[in-house]
Amino acid sequence: MYDFAYQKPGSLADAVKVLSGDMDAKALAGGQTFIPVLKQRLNKPSTVVDLAKLGLTGITVSGDKVTIGAMTTHAAIASSPEIKAKIPGLQHQASMIGDEAVRHRGTMGGSLANNDPAACYPSALLALGGTIKTDRRSIAADDFFQGMFTTALEQGEIIVSIELPIPEKSAYEKFRNPASRYAIVGVFVAKFASDVRLAITGASQGGVFRHTEMEKALSANFSPDAISGIVTPADGLNGDIHASAEYRAHLIGVVSKRAVAKAV
Amino acid sequence: MGFQGIGASVRRKEDVRFLSGKGNYTDDINRPGQLYAVIKRSDRPHAKINGIDIAAASAAPGVVRVFVGADLAAEEIGGLPCGWQIHSKDGSPMAEPPHPVLAVGKVRHVGDPVAVVIAETKQQAKNAAELIEIDYSDLPAVANLTDAVVPGAVEVHDGVPGNICYDWVIGDKAVVDGVFAGAAHVVKLDLVNNRLIPNAMEPRVAIGDFDTSSGDFTLYTTSQNPHVIRLLMGAFVLHIPENKLRVVAPDVGGGFGSKIYHYAEEAIVTWAAGKVRRPVKWTCERSESFMSDAHGRDHVSTAEMALDAEGHFLGLRITTLANMGAYLSTFAPAVPTYLYATLLAGVYKTPVIYVNVKAVFTNTVPVDAYRGAGRPEATFLLERLVDVIAHDTGFDKVDLRRKNFIPADAFPYQTPVALQYDSGDYQTTLRVALANADWEGFEARRAAAKGRGKLRGIGISTYLEACGIAPSAVVGSLGARAGLYEVAEIRVHPTGSVTVFTGTHSHGQGHETTLAQLVVSQLGVPFDQVEVVHGDTAKIPFGMGTYGSRSLAVGGSAMVKAMDKVIAKGKKIAAHLMEASVEDIEFADGKFTVAGTDKSKALAEISLAAYVPHNYPIEELEPGLDETAFYDPKNFTFPGGCHIAEVEIDPETGVVEMVNFTAVDDVGRVVNPMIVEGQVQGGVAQGIGQALMEACNYDPSGQLLSGSFMDYTMPRANDIPNMSVATENTMCTHNPLGSKGCGEVGAIGSPPAVINAVVDALKEYGVRHLDMPATGAKLWSIIQAARPLMAAE
Known part of the structure; x- marks a missing residue:
């Protein structure tokens, strides 16, 4: 994969802010498609925004x-x-x-x-x-x-x-x-x-x-x-x-x- | 601990480290100061290279060097050599076009290596590889075997007209044609053996290391035969003498043939390590392995059998096109000739056979031996042909086989295609398999399946293969450029434990267990005091490695011979210590005994005396107890047997379900029944994969369509039925163990059994033959096409 910045925001608002402000930022949920895509260098995000800490489970x-x-x-x-x-x-x-x-x-x-x-x-x-x-x-x-x-x-x-x-x-x-x-x-x-x-x-x-x-x-x-x-x-x-x-x-x-x- | 010698299902000692993540695979090895190599490969099937611009890549962060084909050519680095030479029917040697380590002038298949970037990190090397600019002029390409031989086809190599590598024959065509002219029945079948991608669990890895103080090179590599790699790479490619080159193949995670060959990446990292004077590591990625590991199979054949009115086989006539890919891989030319055509007598007493094989270059990845190597192709052809004969003539398919078997009292049996079988009993393996599969009860199961809306079919394959390769003089006369003996060193340590140094290589087969069991039985040493060492040219004597189900039959026999020497020397030491004559010393259960007395010495006492020779016949005998034997087999071994498959097809979707599989194999002496069962199960799983799922697809322009696991269907555990695996063994007559080999029988015997079952299930649709793989989509099309015909009847 290409180098990218990584963020794991603690609030929905912060996550939205990062993703909205940067067209090349990408959200990471479970990563079961996205990570293989990254490994094959088919996507080159500036920042990967990990949604794991937003409390969106249940x-x-x-x-x-x-x-x-x-x-x-x-x-x-x-x-x-x-x-x-x-x-x-x-x-x-x-x-x-x-x-x-x-x-x-x-x-x-x-x-x-x-x-x-x-x-x-x-x-x-x-x-x-x-x-x-x-x-x-x-x-x-x-x-x-x-x-x-x-x-x-x-x-x-x-x-x-x-x-x-x-x-x-x-x-x-x-x-x-x-x-x-x-x-x-x-x-x-x-x-x-x-x-x-x-x-x-x-x-x-x-x-x-x-x-x-x-x-x-x-x-x-x-x-x-x-x-x-x-x-x-x-x-x-x-x-x-x-x-x-x-x-x-x-x-x-x-x-x-x-x-x-x-x-x- | 119960009995752990020959015949015991001892649990595999190596599995503890494999299953607990403690294996030492090549990618687990990292050398101090190591750099990383990334190969820039062709994305074109066929193109002229006008120029390669490496300026940006060379200047990229972390890059140490970028090499292209011209850099190797400037140092007179040789091309990758081919280890087998076939002669065409006109006596001319096969076409052997150059196989450069890095492409020069042209690329000839997708995946052909063009340049290598060496950088501080793998990431940096990958980044830089994207900056290499290759100016190509695309050329028309040919990927399909039959397209490659039509007049005017694109030529893959200059100077190889019509893409023909060789045009080889065995048998007398005039005699065979004569038999056909007078035959009561002639049955003809066109068939394809589908191209496969091996996909070992562990991708290939190579690390080149250069010792700046000694000038020694070391290559760590995922190989089935480190000494062969040392010889080929050292002598023919890099010109490094053996004393300065060590090749280490540590734990290897599966090979199936694909790790026999000398690959470009091994030469690249070794050579580059000398250039940059630091270790260089290359790790293949999975998608890269699809386009750089040698593929398997890929034949197109026409087969014809002549029969008399009673159904006796009179003569067999075959023409085969065999795909070599873009270059000759190490043993590629041998596969469709001496590992295929010589097997076409099978288990049958067909008196005359004529085979013509044309090996053909195409713009595809090189093709070489893959589990079974030639023998699955031969078996699929023969066992499909026998079923088609039954279909066309009305003879019962089991009776037809029985009627034509070589009888058990006919051994040694000379076939019309060079081989002489030493032993076998095909009636027995058939009889037991029919019983184990409940052949008689099948029609009731078919009727029950019909009640559930399913089409049930049963298929049989009575097969034979030749393995335990091989007598060196024989294979030499057939074109091999190597000997195929095996070697073992038995080192009895002072306190009586034993280290075995074997020239064979284990990459999943469980040799550390099986070979140790031989020592338990012959020397009486406890299992946990035997260590088996393999895979390092600095430790083991010059051996030929593992392929062709040879490790036990050939490598194990070398161990027996070496242990014979240990016992013979031990007897001399024992005679001295017990003041008896050597002739009176007997050895059994780990003890040297003076015959007729209760005087005895344990092996450990003898070995201690050998290494502490205070009271020792030092005038007549050297100290130490460490013996080496080279064993060259007298013949191939000939495992065989009967496989029966049972399938159910969903007529609405065409999908095949494997519902039963029965194997009864004759593998000679069995050392570890559990390991034999596992080998057969694994081989059958691969055979089911070939029969129902696996297909390497190129589009007509040479692009690889099945280039990942998203599109290349590997069999999964739940595709494989519970199997009934049994053996009915006759002993090999010419090696000291009586063992024949079991590594490939599953992959050889099973594909025609599965396809015969599929064809049987579809018999109401008028199906006579279908090619592998029998996917749901293919069967649905066949059923759709047949429906209007059935409705009209």
Whole structure:
């Protein structure tokens, strides 16, 4: 990695100040993507601002929502009895990210801010219709993701917590890239009293997206059969040495049905 | 402590330090005043170098020196030598284009080293390397084997027309063609053996050290064979005499063949240490290793078998293209010839065989031996071909194998492709494997799987390999530029403990345990009083290292011979001390006894007398008890056996799950059953990796697409099923231990078993053959393509 300055501020305000004042400063959450990127010299920050001392960890349940601190690790989410009881799809999803070491360092806020098109969490946030709480505002999931590695976050804006409505049912199903174990197709489905939301990660060139045709069918009939006839076009999907766009299009159908079957 | 000699599953003594973080790997070594080297590598597959501007890099903070190819050329530093010469069918020697340590004039693959920066810190060296400006003119490149041999293809080297390194044959084509002309059945198969990247857990490291007072050079390196490196680098590259050059290969974290070869970085750090008169360390980064460690496999073949009406194999005809990469790595030419074509009789009594191998240069990383080396390629071809014969002719695939096996009473058996097998019993390994795998119960398991929506298949591979390399005169006649004997020194210390100095090298195999067990059994010395030393040319005699499953069969045999000498000398000392004649002294269980009496002396008493020779036959016998033996094997060894794989495929996704794996191997005498089981398991895991996951991909322009673990799929623990591993051994007849070797059998026998199982699972889709790796994406495409055909039927 290139040389950089390192700061570990003790308050959110201080962290925002450093990051806002310097276009080349970068925030460090769990570092499970960022540190490999630094080691490969693919990023040259002036200052790395470590968010570890801002007190942004923890899981709370109140009424109809779960709130997760941005610096909460995947391991904490995967082992949380509250998450398992309220949003089992999220608990399962967190348990499948990376390996043990990654899960004990990587954070939900870091992953969402990075918006890797093959990351798992964006599908949960979008399918659950969650809200990103930052140092300055609330951003609805539908407005947050703006294409691969791009989000609505402004320069210096820090995610503080993630609010997730508690669905009646939820499930996540992941078809892994055999090498990286990221999602080739990951499907998060959430059933609420009024509707069903289903989000797909890993497949699209534009990053995570909602499959509205499936949502409509599932809102009418929450069963795998309801979506078995839905064909997803390959246009706009990723193709690489592991999976063609056509294969991904096919997998969207298969993996979605399995996610619904798991949730039912 | 129970029995710890030959046959005991003694726990590996080296694992205590490996598992507690106390191993001493090359990267753990740091020399006083050490500098750091970073290699500037080509990012182009093929380009002319118009100029290299090192001014900014040389002036960068902390930089001591920057060297380019011209600096080495000016000092007449040699290119990296090739250790094996093949002759083409017309008698001409293979094309052996220069392989400069740092590129001169052109770069020929992504990763080709162009310059080296030596600086006070690694960080400074990396910073400076980014400042080197190389003016390239890109040239068209060729990465794919079949593209490289079409007329008019881009030529990787001037003076190597058509990219052909050699065009080699074995067997009589006219005779084989004649057999085909009269055959009842001819079955033909085109197949590819996929290119692999070895990925040892420990990346390569090299540290050059120069002693300014003595003028001695030391190279610390991640090598499987330090003496070979000393010879190649000292004699052919740097021109340093052996007495001034020491090579140390300490703990090494896996090699699988990729650490046999002499690499450019070893020469660079050693030479540079002499120039800057300080130690120079280079540590390979993982992404760098993908483009600089020798790759494996990469064959394209056509195989044809002629059969009579009853299904007896009459003749085999094969043409193979073998990728050499951009330059010849140390033993590359031997792999597709004498480690491949000579294995194509397999376990079958096929009377005539003709093989034509063309070795081909491409703009890719050099290719050389990787666990199994040639034998996995031969086995995959043969065992796929036998299954395809069964598919095409209707013969049962097990009966077909049984019918064509070399019978157990036919040994020694001379094959039509040069090798003479000493022992084996293929009917027995087959029979036991079929029983262990519950072959008979498979159709019930297939039906049960179908009920769960899964396609279940079973596949068999009855294989043989040749290892324990090798008789020096034989390999010399085949083109080897080295001898392949092994050496051991047995030093019995005054108080009776023993140090073994072996020319073999352990990089994960557990030699410190296995070789110590030989001493326990032969000299009766307790296990914890035996130390095995390897990997340092300043300590061990000139040995050839570890590869080709040779350490026990060849290195262990050298130990037996050296211990024979210890016992013979000990008997003379014992006879003197006990006032008996030498002929009357017997040695057993660590004691010298006068036959027919109760008079005896323990080995420790004899060794003490040997080093404190007060009462000693000093007129007839030298003091000391320290014996060395060189052992040159009389033949290769021939492990073999039967592997059976069982898979389930999800037809919706194409994904294969390994559900069962059964191995029954014949590895000769087993010294440590636990270590043999582990070696087979590890080899099978690599075989499953090749069969289902691993693929080194280049795009047509020569860019490496699978250049990291994000894109190159290594098998993980949860991809590997629980395995049933057993042995049914016949003894090697020509070495004193009877051992054959077990390091490679797993990687050799398993890939065709897995693919045969996958093809079997897909039989309702009309699949006759598919190439490795059988990824979900590939199988899904095959299933998709077959569906309309099935619907039409």
